[in-house]
Structure formats: structure tokens, C-alpha cells
Amino acid sequence: MHGHGMGWGFGGADAAGGRGGRWQMRELAKQEHWDWPVVRRMLRAFRPYLRRALLVSVVILLTSAGGAVPAWLTQRIIDDGISRGDIHRVLLWTGVLIGTALITGLLGVLQNWLTSTIAQSVMADYRMALFRHLQQQSVLYFASRQTGDLVSRIMNDVTAIQTVITSTLVGLVSNLLTIATTLVLMLELNWQLTVLAILIVPAFVLPTQQVGKRRQALQAQIQQWLSRMTVQLGETLGVSGALLVRMFGHEPVQEAAFAEANDTLRRLQVRQALVGRWLFMWLGMFSSIGPAILWGYGGWLVIQHRIGLGVIVAFTALLSRLYGPLSQLAQLHVNILASIALFRRIFALLDQPPEITDGPLVLVPERLRGRIELRQVWFAYPHSAQREGHAAIHERRWALQDVRLTVEPGQTVALVGPSGAGKSTLLQLIPRLTDPTRGQVLLDGVDIRSYTLASLRSQMGLVPQDPFFFHDTVFNNLRVAKPDATLEEMEQACRAAQIHDTIAALPEGYHTVVGERGYRLSGGERQRLAIARVLLRGARIVLLDEATSALDSVVEREIQHALEVLLEGRTAIVIAHRLSTVLRADQIIVLDHGRIVASGTHAELLETSPLYHTLYETQFAVT
Numbered sequence: 001m002h003g004h005g006m007g008w009g010f011g012g013a014d015a016a017g018g019r020g021g022r023w024q025m026r027e028l029a030k031q032e033h034w035d036w037p038v039v040r041r042m043l044r045a046f047r048p049y050l051r052r053a054l055l056v057s058v059v060i061l062l063t064s065a066g067g068a069v070p071a072w073l074t075q076r077i078i079d080d081g082i083s084r085g086d087i088h089r090v091l092l093w094t095g096v097l098i099g100t101a102l103i104t105g106l107l108g109v110l111q112n113w114l115t116s117t118i119a120q121s122v123m124a125d126y127r128m129a130l131f132r133h134l135q136q137q138s139v140l141y142f143a144s145r146q147t148g149d150l151v152s153r154i155m156n157d158v159t160a161i162q163t164v165i166t167s168t169l170v171g172l173v174s175n176l177l178t179i180a181t182t183l184v185l186m187l188e189l190n191w192q193l194t195v196l197a198i199l200i201v202p203a204f205v206l207p208t209q210q211v212g213k214r215r216q217a218l219q220a221q222i223q224q225w226l227s228r229m230t231v232q233l234g235e236t237l238g239v240s241g242a243l244l245v246r247m248f249g250h251e252p253v254q255e256a257a258f259a260e261a262n263d264t265l266r267r268l269q270v271r272q273a274l275v276g277r278w279l280f281m282w283l284g285m286f287s288s289i290g291p292a293i294l295w296g297y298g299g300w301l302v303i304q305h306r307i308g309l310g311v312i313v314a315f316t317a318l319l320s321r322l323y324g325p326l327s328q329l330a331q332l333h334v335n336i337l338a339s340i341a342l343f344r345r346i347f348a349l350l351d352q353p354p355e356i357t358d359g360p361l362v363l364v365p366e367r368l369r370g371r372i373e374l375r376q377v378w379f380a381y382p383h384s385a386q387r388e389g390h391a392a393i394h395e396r397r398w399a400l401q402d403v404r405l406t407v408e409p410g411q412t413v414a415l416v417g418p419s420g421a422g423k424s425t426l427l428q429l430i431p432r433l434t435d436p437t438r439g440q441v442l443l444d445g446v447d448i449r450s451y452t453l454a455s456l457r458s459q460m461g462l463v464p465q466d467p468f469f470f471h472d473t474v475f476n477n478l479r480v481a482k483p484d485a486t487l488e489e490m491e492q493a494c495r496a497a498q499i500h501d502t503i504a505a506l507p508e509g510y511h512t513v514v515g516e517r518g519y520r521l522s523g524g525e526r527q528r529l530a531i532a533r534v535l536l537r538g539a540r541i542v543l544l545d546e547a548t549s550a551l552d553s554v555v556e557r558e559i560q561h562a563l564e565v566l567l568e569g570r571t572a573i574v575i576a577h578r579l580s581t582v583l584r585a586d587q588i589i590v591l592d593h594g595r596i597v598a599s600g601t602h603a604e605l606l607e608t609s610p611l612y613h614t615l616y617e618t619q620f621a622v623t
């Protein structure tokens, strides 16, 4: 639809707002305004493809000019050939006509190829830039955002760039050129008919605009109901949702809600289809009325011998090259504003600086002793965007307050405390998953912020409460910890973590796919596999968030063996939920409401800390 199609630019109906994508563009454009810095930055993305862009412009110029040639040739054939009975001329011009059609066709293909490669390259560049940027963000960054939103930025917003390029940039240039070449040729043929053709313009463009708006409004409603339906389907067809619905007998309510959405959608979509029908009828009718007016007036001119018959034929052909592009230009501002909105969203994401950044020093493993010290550490979670309003009212909530703690090389410190006390938060500070709001974390007396993240983290192993595994084989999941690990090394680590026998018994052993949709390992198995992963890494500092689930005594013993290997000779901070773990710690720290309220050995704490006593009686699974 770049203005050189035959017919009356029926594309106008589509351009006026048929599909959901177009609707979204309108919605985006609504709250947008022209913004030079964003536009400049947008255009800068095309700089690597400047030469190709220039080539496209030349090709567009040629196709726009070439599109007008058939009308001109038709006039020649009729007035210079047929009217004068000159068959040689007729044959010559028809030959040229065929040649032009071939050339403009080929140029059209070239234009499509060039714009697609530019658009796809720019899209690929942005996807890469966004992915790289997000990889640098802290874990906390993702905790405060919806995954779906970020995924949609990368997949949808970036894909919309394609529309920007083809319909906005190419559309602007090609429509303007098409209109310009058409007008030049029209004026060259006859100025009175040109004026008449321009006078008919509003009759074509205005109804398209009107209908476009009506369809827009309907589409907005349809979109709302569709997303409502999608949400409901997602919830009720998922395992957890289905479970809830069955257990509480909620089926009738769900069915009623679905029926309402279903019915509304049916009505809205019928109405939307009908709005389009009227436009099509009008355009169809007008495709006869427009030429009829031309024929009426032009016929009179021909009878007066003021013009040749061929001029009218050429004009009727040129009409479509005027109205199609005009109606597209009439709604170009929507595309431009929507593009600004999309790019603004992409730029906003790219401009967020990573919260955790590298220090200047590289941690040398050979010189690492492994002494950890927390010096007057305070930590408050940043308020997420939705809760900002509350932040102004409420005081900052400290998840950790004035924590002072030293772990000597090779020591194991057990962290205990009620749920929400800040244990996991404290653990996150050591590998710099978050930085303290106040205070310092020191490793061998040096602030850990001095080191590069990679060198710091390479010396630490974290076993989270619910470890994550990629949807991949056990083998590849273990390789995450050590890319060049051999199967022997893996087996050794897994034996030490008491998980080898379990893996060996899987259908395909170490090559069984686990994770999200793969073979489901039990909670205890996952944690032991995570321990194996840390052992494989050979980290000197171990951070362990013990699973709370009660285990039977066989598994309990296996875990205990695994832990013994893991903690041996390493500096460790362990969030302990089991008495056996607490008992083998060199030091026990009791955390409550973000503060260290007591510390010592098991026996000491039983005497001195009432909270510890309670925890001992209620929380620790006694074995």
C-alpha cells in the first residue's frame, strides 16, 4: 500500500484502524507529544544503515515516479496512436508500458527487501541492547517489576519498530512522492481536470477518517474485554487456579463471568464489522462516482476538442494515486506519535543505570582468606513504583538495623530468627546482590564494593531456599557453575552432595532434562543439587538458605552429610532451620526485626535468649 496500487486505495479502510496493532498505536499516540530529543535519538539508531537508507530513498523516488508512467503512456496510446490510427506507435508505447511495469515491479521488491533489512537490523540491535542492559540489573530490580512487562518491552515494543519504519518513514516519503509525481503529471495533462480531482478529495478522505475513529472506539472496548477473557482463562486453566476453583465450588461464578465477556465480545465484534461495511460501501460507490464526475466534465472538454480522450482515461487512473496516499498521510501523525511513545518506553528502560556496579579491583583467589565482616550495616528495600505514595507517608522500613558481625576464615555462622526477621536479606549482601543502605561489608578487611562483581562472586557459592534450574539437562545445569567441568567432576561433586544416586537413577541419568517443564526434583533433591553446583564451583565462601520443610530422617542424614562436605574448610553463613545445622555452627546469631538480639553457642543462647529458646522449641526440626 504505498500508493501505487490500483483501485481506490481501499487500504484506507485498513489504515483507518482495523487491527489490534493499529488500535494500540492510536492509544499510545493519544497521550504523546512531539519531542525532539527522542526523535533525534530514534533516528540515530538508523545511522549504521545510512547508506542503505539513502538507497531506499532513491528506490522509492523511482517507484513513485514509475507508478505514474502507465497513466501517461495510456494517454499516449489513445491520443497519439489509436486516435490517429498509427499502429506502430500503439505497439511501441504498449511495449514501453510492459517494460515499465516490469521495472517498477522489480524496484518494489528491492524496496521491500531494503526496508525489511533495515527494520530488522535496528530491531535486532535494540533487542540486544535491552537484553544486555537488563542482564546488568540487580536481582532486586526484577523483584519489583512484573516479568511480563519486561518481556513485552523486548518482544512487542521493539517489534513495533518495524511499523515505525515501514508505515511512518517509508510511508511518509513514498506517499509524498507519489502525490507529487501524480500532481505534476496531472497538471501537465490538463489543469481544469486537476482542480476537479482535488475538489473531490474530502469526499474520500473524510469518511475514512470518521469511520476510523468509530472503529477505534469499538476496538478499545474489544481489547479490554479480550484481555479480561485472557486473564480469566490464564487463571482458571492453570493448575493452581483450577485447584482453587474446584475446592471452593467457584465454577458457576467463573462461568457467568466468562459468559458475560463472551457475549459482549460477540456483540462488539459484529458492530465493528458493520462499521467497516458502510465504509466499504461508500468507497465502492465512490470508486464509480469519482470517475463519473471526471468523465462528465472531461467528456465535455473532449467534445469541445480541448483535450484528447486519452487524458480522461489517464486521469481516472491517476485518481487512485492521489486519494490513497492522501488518506494515509492524513493519519500519519498517529504513527509518528505512537513511535515516539514506543521509543520513549525503550529509552526509559535503557537509561536506568544498574544499581550494582563493578569496583576497580580484581579479587585474587590465592590471596583470599575468607574473613567476612559486616560493619554497622543498615538496609531498607527501595519502594517500588506502586507503593511510592505510601513511602511518603510511612517511615522508611529497615529490613536490617545496625548489624555488626564477624565471621573468621573457615568458621560457620548460623543465622536464626523468626520469619521476616531479615535473614535472607543479610545473606544477599555478601555476594552484592544488594548493597547496604548504610555501613559496609568487608572481605579480609576490604570493602567488597572495591572488587569487580565477577571476581567477587566467583569466590562465593549461594544455595538458595528454592534453587532454580534451567529447563535443561542436569549436566548443563551443573555446567553453569563450571563451564569446563567434566562428567567425572560432576559425579564427584554430586556424590559429595549425596545426590549422585538420585541423578543416576533418572531416566537418562545426567542427561535428563530438569527444571520448569522437565523432570521435577523434590525440594530436598533440588537443594542437594544446588549444593553440588556450589561444590563444583569450588567457592571458598558458602552462603546457605536452608529449606524449612521437615525431612524424614534418611533424607535429613543425607543433607547433613552433604552440608558437612560443603562447610568443611570454608567460611560459611547459614540460615539454619535444623538443629543439626545449628549445633555444628561455630557461632549462632539470633536476628529479630532486622537486629541482632543475641549471639553465642547453642548452650549459651538457651540460657540467655528467650527468643532463641522459643525458636528451639517451635522451629527447629529435632532429629
Ligand SMILES: Nc1ncnc2c1ncn2[C@@H]1O[C@H](COP(=O)(O)OP(=O)(O)OP(=O)(O)O)[C@@H](O)[C@H]1O
Binding pocket: 140, 143, 144, 381, 382, 399, 417, 418, 419, 420, 421, 422, 423, 424, 425, 426
Ligand atoms: N524485595 C523486597 N521488597 C521489599 N521488601 C522486602 C523484599 N524482600 C523482603 N522484604 C521484607 O524485608 C523483611 C525481611 O525479609 P527476609 O526475606 O530477609 O526475611 P527472612 O528472615 O528471610 O524470613 P523467612 O524466614 O520467612 O525467609 C520482611 O519484612 C520482608 O517483607
Ligand SMILES: [Mg+2]
Binding pocket: 423, 424, 425, 545
Ligand atoms: Mg528468607
